[in-house]
Amino acid sequence: MLKLILRRLLQMLLIMAVASLLLFAIFDTPEFKKRLAVQELGGFAVSALTEESYNAWLAEKGLDVPFHTRYLNWVGDILQGDMGFSYEKNRPVGPLLLDRLANTGILAFFVFALMIPLSLVLGILAGMKEGSVQDRTISFLSVFTTSIPEIATAILLTVVLSLGLGWLPAKAAMINGFSFRELLLPVLTLVIYDFGYVARMTRASMAEVMTSQYIRTAVLKGLPYRRVVMKHALRNALIAPFTLIVLQLNWLLSGVVVVEVFFEYDGFGKLLLEAALFPDVEVVQACTLVAVAVAVLSQIISDIGYTFLNPRIRFA
Amino acid sequence: MAVTEIEAGPSALERLSHPRALIALGLLMWLPLMSYVMGGSALGPAADYILLPAIPATLLLYVLGVRAFRESRVAVIGLTLVFFWLLAAVAAPYLPLLDPNKPIAPFVTPLSEKRDVFFWLGTDFKGRDMLSRMIWGCQRVIVWGVSATFVAYVVGALFGLISGYLSGWWDEIISFVANVLLSFPVMVLFIVILNYLGPSGFNIVVAVTFASAPAIMRIVRGLTLDIKTRDYVFAAQTRGEHPLYIMIVELLPNVRGPIIVDACLRLGYTTVAITTLTFLGLGLQPPDPDWGLMIRESAKTAMLWKFSYMLLVPALAVSSLILGFNLMADGLREMSLRD
Numbered sequence: 001m002l003k004l005i006l007r008r009l010l011q012m013l014l015i016m017a018v019a020s021l022l023l024f025a026i027f028d029t030p031e032f033k034k035r036l037a038v039q040e041l042g043g044f045a046v047s048a049l050t051e052e053s054y055n056a057w058l059a060e061k062g063l064d065v066p067f068h069t070r071y072l073n074w075v076g077d078i079l080q081g082d083m084g085f086s087y088e089k090n091r092p093v094g095p096l097l098l099d100r101l102a103n104t105g106i107l108a109f110f111v112f113a114l115m116i117p118l119s120l121v122l123g124i125l126a127g128m129k130e131g132s133v134q135d136r137t138i139s140f141l142s143v144f145t146t147s148i149p150e151i152a153t154a155i156l157l158t159v160v161l162s163l164g165l166g167w168l169p170a171k172a173a174m175i176n177g178f179s180f181r182e183l184l185l186p187v188l189t190l191v192i193y194d195f196g197y198v199a200r201m202t203r204a205s206m207a208e209v210m211t212s213q214y215i216r217t218a219v220l221k222g223l224p225y226r227r228v229v230m231k232h233a234l235r236n237a238l239i240a241p242f243t244l245i246v247l248q249l250n251w252l253l254s255g256v257v258v259v260e261v262f263f264e265y266d267g268f269g270k271l272l273l274e275a276a277l278f279p280d281v282e283v284v285q286a287c288t289l290v291a292v293a294v295a296v297l298s299q300i301i302s303d304i305g306y307t308f309l310n311p312r313i314r315f316a
Numbered sequence: 317m318a319v320t321e322i323e324a325g326p327s328a329l330e331r332l333s334h335p336r337a338l339i340a341l342g343l344l345m346w347l348p349l350m351s352y353v354m355g356g357s358a359l360g361p362a363a364d365y366i367l368l369p370a371i372p373a374t375l376l377l378y379v380l381g382v383r384a385f386r387e388s389r390v391a392v393i394g395l396t397l398v399f400f401w402l403l404a405a406v407a408a409p410y411l412p413l414l415d416p417n418k419p420i421a422p423f424v425t426p427l428s429e430k431r432d433v434f435f436w437l438g439t440d441f442k443g444r445d446m447l448s449r450m451i452w453g454c455q456r457v458i459v460w461g462v463s464a465t466f467v468a469y470v471v472g473a474l475f476g477l478i479s480g481y482l483s484g485w486w487d488e489i490i491s492f493v494a495n496v497l498l499s500f501p502v503m504v505l506f507i508v509i510l511n512y513l514g515p516s517g518f519n520i521v522v523a524v525t526f527a528s529a530p531a532i533m534r535i536v537r538g539l540t541l542d543i544k545t546r547d548y549v550f551a552a553q554t555r556g557e558h559p560l561y562i563m564i565v566e567l568l569p570n571v572r573g574p575i576i577v578d579a580c581l582r583l584g585y586t587t588v589a590i591t592t593l594t595f596l597g598l599g600l601q602p603p604d605p606d607w608g609l610m611i612r613e614s615a616k617t618a619m620l621w622k623f624s625y626m627l628l629v630p631a632l633a634v635s636s637l638i639l640g641f642n643l644m645a646d647g648l649r650e651m652s653l654r655d
Contacts, residue, residue: 015496026512143646147639149588151595151611152631159624170619254503258592262615272504273596276511288504295499 001307005300012296019292020285021071027281028067033058036087039278061087074285084282088275093286097271101290104260104267106178108252110187111194116245119195123202123241128229130207139203142196150255154189154262161185172265186263190255198244205240209233239309246302250295333380341380344373346462349406353459354517363409370406374399387654391647397640401633405455413448416605420445426625440610440626441617449605450633456606457637460517461587464524468586469579472529473571476536477563481544491537494530502527506589510598520599524586535578539571546570573652580645584638591634607634 026032037046037057049057058064077084083093126138148156162170162185172182209215210233218228257269264270268287275283331337348370352363359366378399385391414420414433421430422443428435437446479490497505505527513519543549544567552562593599594608595615602609607630614626 011495012499015499018496019500023508026508029512143642144639147584147642148635149591149638151592151608152635155611155627155631158619159621159628163619163621163624250501254501257503257507258596261596269503273507276507277597279511284508288500288508291501291504292499295501 001304005304008296008300012292015296016289016292017075019288020074023285023288024067024071024074024281027279027284028070032279032281033063035279036061036063040087074282078289083286086275086280086283088278088280088283093282096283097268097286097290100266100268100271103265104253104256104269107183107186107190107256107260107265107267108249110183111190111252112245112248114187115191115195115198115248118191119198120202120238120241122195123199124206124229124234124237126199127203127206127210127237128233130210135203138199142199142203144196145192146194146196146200148193150189150193150258151262153192154185154259157185157188157192170263172263174266183265186259186265189259189263190252193255194248194251198241198248201244202237202241206233206237209237212236239306242309243302243306246298246305249298253291253294329380329383332376333384338377338380341373341377345370345377345402345406349455350459350463352409353455354463367406367409371403371410374403374406378403385644385647385651388647388651390643391651394640394643394645394647397636398644401454401458401637401640404451405458408451408455411451413451414445416444416448416452417603418445419443423623425622437629438625440614441623442613444605446610446626446629449610450607450629453605453607453610453630454633454637456517456600456604457587457590457608457634460520460600461583461590464521464590465528465579465583465586467521468525468528468582469532469575471525472532473536473568473575475529476533477540477567479533480537480540481559481563481567487537490533494533497526497530498534502589506593507596507598510593515593515598515601517600520590520593523593524589527589528582528586532575532578532582535575536571539574540567543567543570577645577649577652580641580648584641584645587634587638587641 034046037049037054041049041057046054055064062070074084081094083097085091086093086096089096122138122142126135129135145153158170161168168184169179169182170185172186174182215228215233218232219225223232253268256267257273259265260267260270261273268290271283272287272291274280275287332341348366351359352367355363357363378395381395381399382392385395420433420443421439422441424430424435424439424443426436426438426446428438430439435445435447437450439445440449475490475494479487500508506523509523509526510519513522549562549566552566557566590599591608591611594606595612597612599608600606602613610630611627614623614630618624618626
């Protein structure tokens with residue numbers, strides 16, 4: 001197990017190195033440098049700039065050296081804990097990224113706090129009696145809600161709850177400090193989009209367990225149905241959903257972009273998009289590293305959890 | 317006479333249900349639509365009637381589809397939603413619609429009249445007719461979504477077949493590249509690629525290929541590993557067939573089944589991705605109508621209850637199309653499990 005984890009971590013570092021090198025090469029093209037110049041100095045100033053003063057500007061920004069030397073410098077800085085500097089926000093990337101990650105973390109916390117109980121309960125209720133009316137209703141509901149893209153869910157919720165009924169603020173920009181009411185719409189959007197998927201997987205896992213021999217034995221022994229479900233079925237049925245829920249962390253990092261942009265919530269996704277459009281290369285780099293790390297780590301956690309929860313593997 | 321006509325009906329439909337006939341009909345629907353959207357002004361005067369043969373082809377395909385899916389109500393509902401938009405896409409030039417790019421009167425609410433024109437869905441902040449923008453908008457979403465998914469499948473299946481059948485170094489290299497791509501969150505990949513290549517329909521195809529092909533490759537690779545030990549593959553190897561022949565003629569047709577369901581789901585994802593990317597400003601560009609673009613343009617101005625229709629119309633349109641794809645996938649899976 002330990003060997004497997006170490007190999008995964010090594011692979012993660014390798015992927016990070018390859019990915020960041022590629023990103024550096026991509027953002028090294030003349031067009032991107034030009035765009036950065038336009039952002040920094042204004043389009044008019046750049047068009048009036050002579051070749052020499054443009055080169056001087058590049059030299060001042062440290063952009064005139066070939067990208068592999070810049071890359072090596074950047075790697076050296078990272079190893080010393082320095083994530084670089086954001087051209088756009090004019091502050092070091094480290095604190096900026098932490099700030100935004102904390103915001104997305106808050107969002108993710110509430111999403112999971114709502115989504116996990118909701119999807120597990122619905123999935124179990126549906127899987128308990130396969131093919132029953134409650135199963136079909138829940139299954140259809142979950143297909144339906146996952147079919148509506150986040151952007152459309154965000155629009156529907158905003159129009160109904162905010163513009164129509166006036167219960168919640170339409171934006172989550174948090175101008176006057178943190179406010180839970182502003183966070184509700186983004187949280188609801190993400191929960192509605194995602195719960196269906198986890199619920200369906202829970203249902204599949206539950207339905208499979210309910211057809212197994214030991215459940216039939218328990219029912220035939222005359223145990224109360226409630227107890228069969230709560231004590232016998234759930235322990236096995238919840239193993240698969242657990243791994244899935246951890247993997248949703250990875251999904252959240254992509255899924256959060258459009259929600260944060262729509263609701264103007266200052267989180268990781270909005271930072272990434274703004275940085276990529278600017279182009280703020282060191283911010284994009286840092287965001288990508290975080291994203292890759294989250295992807296690989298959530299995979300490892302879900303693997304460990306699976307082994308730990310499943311006695312058949314644990315004792316094998 | 318009457319009797320023979322009744323008997324001739326179903327048999328004609330059955331003959332059309334043959335895979336080759338279906339492919340021909342599909343191409344008859346798809347090629348004009350694709351060249352209409354991608355060709356644009358290059359088509360010249362031909363643009364006026366190129367979509368005409370596609371309309372009967374679409375209707376016929378729908379009838380055949382309903383016949384094939386009749387066991388599953390869910391699949392029929394999905395099929396209906398998808399074909400509603402397909403029909404709208406091919407018939408858009410011939411419907412009595414206003415010009416989707418022409419400003420007429422801004423901020424007209426739905427079901428009201430202004431300047432002697434009746435607006436079913438109102439107009440947007442620039443005064444363009446929402447109904448015609450919605451119907452024209454589905455052309456681009458469908459064409460780019462399907463093309464991107466198709467290219468991703470070709471690339472993913474090819475690499476999956478190579479990696480699964482040839483194993484060894486090929487497998488190591490392809491799997492590593494796939495792992496690198498898969499460990500990026502999808503949105504990060506999209507944003508980086510589209511930001512690098514610049515926003516356009518063709519670049520969306522490239523970005524979707526990079527994002528989806530690794531997952532498709534894994535599925536195909538797994539299926540290939542399972543199938544390549546079958547006798548008919550050994551037979552082909554003994555005959556001395558070229559590996560490429562074995563991959564395409566022996567293996568590919570046999571991994572088709574599970575892939576079709578996945579393709580339906582992936583069509584939905586791609587549609588979501590295209591709409592989302594366009595909303596973020598990384599996808600299709602104005603002024604031509606497009607659902608993501610409609611949302612993007614209205615998101616700033618329509619934040620009032622009275623004008624919320626500007627956001628609701630494209631949101632409901634894209635949701636119904638994706639619901640159609642997902643219900644179709646669900647129905648197909650259900651049907652494949654049954655037999």
